[in-house]
Amino acid sequence: MSRPLLETRQLCVTVGNKVIIDRLDLNLAAGERLAILGRNGAGKSTLLSTLAGLRKPAAGTVLFAGDDAAGLHPRQSALRRAWLGQFQNDPFGSTVLETTLTGRHPHLGRWDWETSRDAALARDALSAVGLRGMEDRQIHTLSGGERQRLAIATLLTQEAPLYLLDEPLSHLDLNHQMAVLELFAGTARNEGAGVVMVLHDPALAHRFSDRALLVHGDGQTEIGPVDDILTAATLSELYGYGLRQIEDRGHRCFIPE
Amino acid sequence: MPTRQRAFLILASLVLLAALSFGFALTVGSFKVSYSEVFASLLGREGAGGDVVLQLRLPRAIAGFACGGLLALAGALMQVLLRNPLADPYVLGISGGAGVGATFAILIGLPVLGIDGLAFAGALGAMFIVFGLAHGDGSWTQTRLLLTGVIVAAGCGALVALMLAIAEEHKLRGMLFWLMGDLGQSAQWWPAVLALAVALTLSIPFARELNLLSRGMMQAQALGVAVDRLRYAIYLLASLATAASVTTAGSIGFVGLVVPHLVRLATGNDQRLLLPASVLAGGSLLVLADTLARTIIAPQQLPVGVLTALIGVPVFLFLLSRQPK
Numbered sequence: 001m002s003r004p005l006l007e008t009r010q011l012c013v014t015v016g017n018k019v020i021i022d023r024l025d026l027n028l029a030a031g032e033r034l035a036i037l038g039r040n041g042a043g044k045s046t047l048l049s050t051l052a053g054l055r056k057p058a059a060g061t062v063l064f065a066g067d068d069a070a071g072l073h074p075r076q077s078a079l080r081r082a083w084l085g086q087f088q089n090d091p092f093g094s095t096v097l098e099t100t101l102t103g104r105h106p107h108l109g110r111w112d113w114e115t116s117r118d119a120a121l122a123r124d125a126l127s128a129v130g131l132r133g134m135e136d137r138q139i140h141t142l143s144g145g146e147r148q149r150l151a152i153a154t155l156l157t158q159e160a161p162l163y164l165l166d167e168p169l170s171h172l173d174l175n176h177q178m179a180v181l182e183l184f185a186g187t188a189r190n191e192g193a194g195v196v197m198v199l200h201d202p203a204l205a206h207r208f209s210d211r212a213l214l215v216h217g218d219g220q221t222e223i224g225p226v227d228d229i230l231t232a233a234t235l236s237e238l239y240g241y242g243l244r245q246i247e248d249r250g251h252r253c254f255i256p257e
Numbered sequence: 258m259p260t261r262q263r264a265f266l267i268l269a270s271l272v273l274l275a276a277l278s279f280g281f282a283l284t285v286g287s288f289k290v291s292y293s294e295v296f297a298s299l300l301g302r303e304g305a306g307g308d309v310v311l312q313l314r315l316p317r318a319i320a321g322f323a324c325g326g327l328l329a330l331a332g333a334l335m336q337v338l339l340r341n342p343l344a345d346p347y348v349l350g351i352s353g354g355a356g357v358g359a360t361f362a363i364l365i366g367l368p369v370l371g372i373d374g375l376a377f378a379g380a381l382g383a384m385f386i387v388f389g390l391a392h393g394d395g396s397w398t399q400t401r402l403l404l405t406g407v408i409v410a411a412g413c414g415a416l417v418a419l420m421l422a423i424a425e426e427h428k429l430r431g432m433l434f435w436l437m438g439d440l441g442q443s444a445q446w447w448p449a450v451l452a453l454a455v456a457l458t459l460s461i462p463f464a465r466e467l468n469l470l471s472r473g474m475m476q477a478q479a480l481g482v483a484v485d486r487l488r489y490a491i492y493l494l495a496s497l498a499t500a501a502s503v504t505t506a507g508s509i510g511f512v513g514l515v516v517p518h519l520v521r522l523a524t525g526n527d528q529r530l531l532l533p534a535s536v537l538a539g540g541s542l543l544v545l546a547d548t549l550a551r552t553i554i555a556p557q558q559l560p561v562g563v564l565t566a567l568i569g570v571p572v573f574l575f576l577l578s579r580q581p582k
Contacts, residue, residue, distance in 0.1 A: 074482055078481030093525075095525075099472075102468065102469055102472065106481035
């Protein structure tokens, strides 16, 4: 597909009167991974939900595969992008498998019930995040990390070509952090999925992304290949804290001064 | 998640329960009518108990079933809309508005039709006031909606108390029975049945979207639900269902709160099953409760709302205490 999975044209995002993104032009091609970094409250999540078409931009447009997101029916959007929000509590009980199957919603007609094929997809997704065998567990009995992996399994079940992930590593231990990042790297490599993720660890962002977008919170943004933009100098300025950079076997590591 | 077959089985057994509740309602009472006489009169044959069954008990049972179904459906919808398990059809002030209308009508001495008309007008008034205030800044969040509803309900409660205080002695009993919920006063059964049919037909096609909405607005929208439109529709539908029930039988408590919870406990939280099952269970429960209400201390009649509350409170407390931590 020649059209980029995700494109923004002169995108402006505001919260109240505060401009957090000012005229951003962005393209994400198939198989590409983009990390979004910034301080707490800089507007990373707001930007991501705007990119997902869940929030109206103050100006400019967001396009999925060439079509204006504002003009798409939510169901159409759901077939083109999957969005992982930050952890939320469920007031009503539900099992792990039921929750995973909600990802199939945009693929089902109004009167359809989930088929055995949908259930098989859901089970595969649960296997992929290491939750196989927990299908019948009630979701409120899960730990924070298991809940997060369940949300990722639901996302995989949605089978959209573009993943927008808001802090996909929250609540995860080191082992599962790596597993989740490897999982999306594999999806991008093998299936040509586009991945945009809000991350807090610049070392992991460097290792698992092609490009990075730095959000300064005052409207300013910088974007570029990770090798060029994720440096001690830019990151020290971004976070307002001095960082030292260390290279080890091609991986970059940042240590607070 | 229930399979389609299991859902049909559960619904079929609830239909059976509904049929049994009707059988109970038509045969029991201060005037004894046997099952064979009931069947004979239903089939149009003349019999000793024919008039009692066709003129008195059947319309009352139908009205009771429709009101119970409407309340349970509205309760289930409100719980999804507010994402709050403690929500019931009255939480947003609909019954308060109807109560103000009905007590005012009784106060100025209107006939039954006038009471029904003002009750319905009051319910609609409360619905629009809550919607307008909660929607004022465009945010239309669950918390804001809930708080607005609770405040409007409290205001209506004060107005009702005021009218009770200034009402003449002989009108008090009618007012109290209306406020507690009583099927004996229902003039017509068909508006409630019509409302139930419409509400069920309009809500069932959106059941899977309601499942997603109960998991959060953003998640639902990300998965392809037109959230804003769906929420307006449920608010309108649940409010009208409540208004229809309250107009027919006054504010009968606890059916709308407890029945969706009972069904959820037995079958899970899939709205495709929960909505129709709640309607059947709520209808049956109210028919049973009403039959008890008019027989326990016959020939005196109790307001059915007292009975549903007396049954509902311990059941709900029991459910709450055994809810998993």
